[in-house]
Every structure is written in C-alpha cells, then in structure tokens.
Amino acid sequence: MKLDTDPYKGVRDFYPDDKARLTALFAIVQDVLAKYGYSEYDASPLERAELYESKTSEEIVNEQTYTFTDRGDRKVTLRPEMTPTLARMAAAKRREIPFPLRWYSIGNRFRYERPQKGRLREFYQVDVDLVGAPEGEADLEVIRVGRDVLRAFGAGDETFSIRINSRKLLTAACKASALKDEDHASYMRLLDRKNKMEASEFEEKQKELVGDGKDPLACIDGADDPSVKEEKEKLETFIATLKERGIENVVYDPTLVRGFDYYTGVIFEFFDTDPSNARALFGGGRYDNLLSLFSNDEIPAVGFAFGDVTLQDFLETHDLLPEVDFSSHIYLATPSEENIPAAQAFANELREQGLSVFVNLSGKKIGDQIKDAEKRNITHVIVYGEDEAKSSMVTLKNIETGDELETKKENILDLINESL
C-alpha cells in the first residue's frame, strides 16, 4: 500500500501555477495597501489557546479550532483568524511604536470545519487594520481601502455592494425593545440569518424571543428611544459621508451582525452582487475593546479581512482573474550534452542582464527540446551548440510565429523586450 498523494482533508497543495496565481493576486492587493501606507507584519500560526477564549465567537473557539496540548502541557491553537494576534502584537509595543498603526498581514488561517464551496480548513487571508484611531475617519479610510482593492482587480461598483450596520445601534435597539438582556446574543444570531429564511419564519422566531412587546427592528425604525436615535443618526451620517466621498455602492443593512463578539461599532461586509456567488467577500468593523485585554490602555481599532478562496470565487464569477505568466523568457536548447556547460555560461550572461533563462539538460534531439519549450510556454528558443559558442551571433527562434532571427548575442535583451 503506497501513501496517499492527496493533501490532508480540506487543505490545498499549491502547484507552481496555483502558487503563481495566488502570489499575483496578493501582489495586486499589496500594491493598493502600500499606497495607503499600510505595512506588512506577520506572526506564527501557533498561538496560546487562551488568546481566543474570551473574545472570538464561542462557536469558533469550541468547535472550529485546531487546538492541542504540546509536550509541555501548554494548550496551543492554530490561529483561526489574525485579529487577536494583531491586538496582542500592537498591545505589546504600545509604548514603543507610533500610533495609529496601519498594518496588514497575509497568511494562512485554520478552522476545523466541514469543507465546502468557498470554505476550507486552511485558507489564506489578508487582514487590514488601522489601530489607534477613534471611529470616524479611520473607518471611512478602511472601507475605501477595501473598495480600492476590488477596483484594482477591475471590479466595478456594480459587482459588489458594501453593507453597513452598527453594533452600537443594534445594542441600543435591543435595550430599547422588550428583549431581555440575556437574549441579545440570540436575537443577533437570529437577525444574522433573517435573509436566509421566510419572512413568516423570522416573525415567529422573533416573537419567541420578544413576545408581544416591541422588537429591536421596530425600535430602529421608530427611533423614539434617544440612544437608538443617536446611533441611527450617526450611522446615517457615516453612510452619507461615504457617498459624498464617491463610494456610492453602500447600503444600510439592519440584519448585518458579523460573527465575532469583539466588534463594538461600525460593522461592514462587501457582498458579491452576482446571485450565483451571493456571499460576503470582505468583512470587518470596529473593535475598540480588544486591545484592553492586554493592557489598561484603551486602544481603538478598525479593520477587515478577506480570504483568498472567496476573492478568487468573486474574480472568477466576474471574469476578472488576472492572467499569470511566470515562464522563462528564453529556452536554451543544447544539441548534445557536451554543449551544456557552454550553454549554462551563456545563460548566466543573459541572466546578468535580467532575463530568465531555461537551460535544457536532457541532451535529447533538438526537435524534442523545442516541443518541450512549447509545453513550458517559453516562446523564445536559442539552439546553443559548438557553432554558437564560438560565434558572436546566435539564432533566436520565436516558436509561436516560427520566425528565426540571427542576431548578435548582446542584442538579445532588446529583442526580448520588444516582443513582450
């Protein structure tokens, strides 16, 4: 019985093509983030389990983490998300580095779940956070960054909508309603699922929690309660400001809740407008209390994250996946094995000039080598044998067009650049 070549359940192998695509995707993202002055940080995927125990959602911690005990009896968790790590790192250096921080991180996250469409046990995620700035401009900026990331891929405003809500508003509405304090969390969970169920089913379940009294959504609509009114107006102003600044595809969504317990203010999701991929692409919000887990200093923060799987699903749905070509510029074919050292030396000269060169090491027939170049998507071939080693001239063959061009060795760079 041979070993299985499949990767572990719910995780992926990244073959060169896949890896190149992922890298290309993130390069586009990083480019946008750099323009906003965000710098990259990273950390180990291993964290103390306690980091997640108080503030992440209960279900994620209890049922969806990879948690184990190490040889020193420490409880260890493979990070299911990055925000607690970011909070830990930011809190640790709060007296050393200038705030606010504009930080991002790209890395893998682990969740022990049943894999299915757009959901795996290991996925890559970009986390973008602005730490140390109060609500207002920071929140506006972060949403704009998200919008610009999608724009950088060529996604128009019609391909996604930005759903916005406020945890403060939800909390105020829950308090103003007939809801009991201990039922706030269950109500929010119900609200989160509202769009997935029939209106009648929602009414029924809402009634179970609220009874005949006023429900939170009605409180928001009526806005008679002063704190509901205040939060509602703040949210309306926030949305209006986004629109004034050119972000038009924003919509208030009273049922948006978000799963993580640590959110305290504005929450948002970038949602694919295509019905075939109806899901959240980016999700985030303000979490002003998370850093106080680590210190007495209050450090407000806002941020969002998105996964590689959902991003690729989105780009595919809208036909926006960038073309990736990572093949070499030039293929050096060698008529016999004796020519290989000379070909390598010539390849090195070309590499010095910045070209990427593939040298054939097989010593097979030239015809086979050209076939090989074709399979590898390398369009330019130079047969490099004794004659070429002696001469200052070389023949550059374009295997797409079949054209051959005899040229001086030092002119190759220019010729390649022209054809690209």
Added chain:
RNA sequence: GCGACCAUAGUUUAGUGGUAAAACUUCGGUUUGUGGUACCGACAUCGAGAGUUCGAUUCUCUCUGGCCGCCCCA
C-alpha cells in the same frame, strides 16, 4: 457537529456478477542541429476494509475522501 449525493488510469468519462474501455495529459519511440499534425508503445491490485457469492470493480455494511445544504464563516 447534522443531512443528501458521489467515488473506475494523472484528468474527464464508458462499462460488466466471471479481474476493465475511450479521449485528453504525461513519459518513451518513429535512426542522429529545429517543434506544433500523424503513427506506435507505456501507465488502473475499478478509494480502503469487511460481508454475501463458486466468483465482485459491479450487491450490502463500515470507514476514508470529494461535493453540496444546514450550522458557522472568509
């Protein structure tokens, strides 16, 4: 964690209670410095284990994996 469906070469699929076909891919070849076509050849203990049977890839069960829905979420 719950439920549905699926599981034959690297891939996509045929097929049968008596040990399996095809296309494409990959690799090798069609005699030695120039390819894309054509031709020949190689590559499957039919996901794993158990049961029924004279005999199972084909039927049953269990497991594993995939895929999808729920839950949750990116």
